Amino acid sequence: MDFTLSPAIEDYRRRIHGFVDEYVMPVELNPDAYDDGENIKDEYLEPLRTKARAAGLWALQMPKSRGGQGLPVVGMATCYEEMGRSIFGPLCFNCAAPDDGNMILLEKVGTEAQKARWLQPIVDGAVRSAFFMTEPMPGGGSDPSAMRTTATREGNKWVIRGHKWFATGAGVAAHLIVLAKTSDNARKGLTAFMFHKDQPGWRILRRIPIMGPEEHGGHCEVIFDGLEIPDDDRLMEVGDGLKVTQIRLGTARLTHCMRWLGMAKRALEICTPYIKERVSFNVKLADHEGVQWMLGEAAMDIAIGRLLTMHAAWKLDQGDFARKEVSMAKVAVADVLHKAVDTAIQLMGAKGYSGDTLLEWMYRYARCARLVDGASEVHKMVLARNLLAEGPDFWKWG
Numbered sequence: 102m103d104f105t106l107s108p109a110i111e112d113y114r115r116r117i118h119g120f121v122d123e124y125v126m127p128v129e130l131n132p133d134a135y136d137d138g139e140n141i142k143d144e145y146l147e148p149l150r151t152k153a154r155a156a157g158l159w160a161l162q163m164p165k166s167r168g169g170q171g172l173p174v175v176g177m178a179t180c181y182e183e184m185g186r187s188i189f190g191p192l193c194f195n196c197a198a199p200d201d202g203n204m205i206l207l208e209k210v211g212t213e214a215q216k217a218r219w220l221q222p223i224v225d226g227a228v229r230s231a232f233f234m235t236e237p238m239p240g241g242g243s244d245p246s247a248m249r250t251t252a253t254r255e256g257n258k259w260v261i262r263g264h265k266w267f268a269t270g271a272g273v274a275a276h277l278i279v280l281a282k283t284s285d286n287a288r289k290g291l292t293a294f295m296f297h298k299d300q301p302g303w304r305i306l307r308r309i310p311i312m313g314p315e316e317h318g319g320h321c322e323v324i325f326d327g328l329e330i331p332d333d334d335r336l337m338e339v340g341d342g343l344k345v346t347q348i349r350l351g352t353a354r355l356t357h358c359m360r361w362l363g364m365a366k367r368a369l370e371i372c373t374p375y376i377k378e379r380v381s382f383n384v385k386l387a388d389h390e391g392v393q394w395m396l397g398e399a400a401m402d403i404a405i406g407r408l409l410t411m412h413a414a415w416k417l418d419q420g421d422f423a424r425k426e427v428s429m430a431k432v433a434v435a436d437v438l439h440k441a442v443d444t445a446i447q448l449m450g451a452k453g454y455s456g457d458t459l460l461e462w463m464y465r466y467a468r469c470a471r472l473v474d475g476a477s478e479v480h481k482m483v484l485a486r487n488l489l490a491e492g493p494d495f496w497k498w499g
């Protein structure tokens with residue numbers, strides 16, 4: 102087994118690391134750079150995006166023919182981790198959620214006409230996107246079969262009626278994907294559609310307040326009360342909605358892990374100078390065995406998360422759906438992120454709890470990791486089902 106990075110991937114990794122250090126991290130230090138959702142203001146983001154494009158570091162996940170870099174998933178894992186070291190990093194390279202997952206989905210399932218209309222402007226950074234799946238009670242959440250939003254066929258168009266919430270980015274997105282029920286068939290009852298924000302028949306009820314910093318456009322609760330979508334804007338076949346979701350979430354869940362690993366590493370980077378300098382009971386904090394155990398355990402957990410993520414990335418590159426591997430990475434890395442940030446806060450004492458470091462931002466953000474793109478318990482349920490069905494083959498290589 103060879104863990105060496107190819108020279109091309111290593112070159113991207115090194116350049117992204119340098120870019121983040123030189124251009125992005127200084128912006129994190131400027132209080133004026135933060136918007137009301139505690140994310141980077143567009144006036145600070147756009148110059149960084151222009152620079153990233155000029156440096157040939159734009160949209161690593163997209164083919165070169167679309168203006169991206171065409172990296173394999175293993176290359177993405179390496180580079181997203183580097184950009185994830187900065188809380189603003191992934192946005193600068195057009196590799197942040199939810200656009201990242203939406204672009205990967207559209208590239209995989211869109212027709213050429215759909216890609217030209219809906220995907221290319223997201224790749225270009227001209228518009229943002231959002232994905233509407235989750236519904237408030239009693240609609241679909243962890244269990245998509247409970248979905249209530251309907252799409253009814255009327256001639257050559259579909260009419261959408263229903264209620265969704267937690268659509269990340271919907272407050273500023275223009276290219277939108279909605280999942281709706283088109284029949285009562287348990288496996289083939291959902292269908293996915295594209296629509297533009299200016300089409301009538303839907304509205305944002307509110308931007309839901311959350312405990313952590315927000316993606317641009319927040320997390321929105323929306324009503325569909327007669328949105329008309331031409332059949333041309335249907336993604337895949339009627340009844341393929343679950344497939345669309347699985348295709349989107351497969352890679353998108355893993356790119357979350359890649360970015361979170363970068364953030365986990367950064368948390369330890371932030372606390373390291375403190376524990377190397379701070380003296381308590383006549384020795385440096387770093388020389389206390391209790392501190393070493395905390396730090397060593399967090400470092401080891403990050404390494405475990407990286408191996409799970411890389412393995413899933415490698416399987417995706419082999420053309421496998423890697424469902425088990427992605428689920429394992431998602432559960433583990435969500436916990437790793439929390440643990441690394443929590444450890445860094447603890448080791449910095451009161452300063453770690455303050456707004457003087459990024460750790461409190463990261464801590465509030467980290468809490469969503471066990472919920473987004475499937476709650477950890479649901480992933481574990483899927484893993485248990487796989488184990489029960491496969492027996493010892495659950496762990497087979499290759």
Ligand SMILES: Cc1cc2nc3c(=O)[nH]c(=O)nc-3n(C[C@H](O)[C@H](O)[C@H](O)COP(=O)(O)OP(=O)(O)OC[C@H]3O[C@@H](n4cnc5c(N)ncnc54)[C@H](O)[C@@H]3O)c2cc1C
Binds near residue numbers: 234243267476478
């Ligand atoms: C920050 C954030 C961003 C999001 N962005 C989007 C988005 O862009 N688009 C979108 O469509 N959705 C989005 N979501 C919604 C997210 O996908 C859902 O929250 C998630 O799928 C869980 O669904 P739910 O909230 O309805 O929880 P529920 O289904 O009500 O589940 C609640 C809890 O019950 C437990 N549970 C559920 N099922 C099982 C089971 N089978 N076994 C054991 N325990 C179980 C879990 O602990 C779970 O957390 C976002 C959520 C957050 C927090």
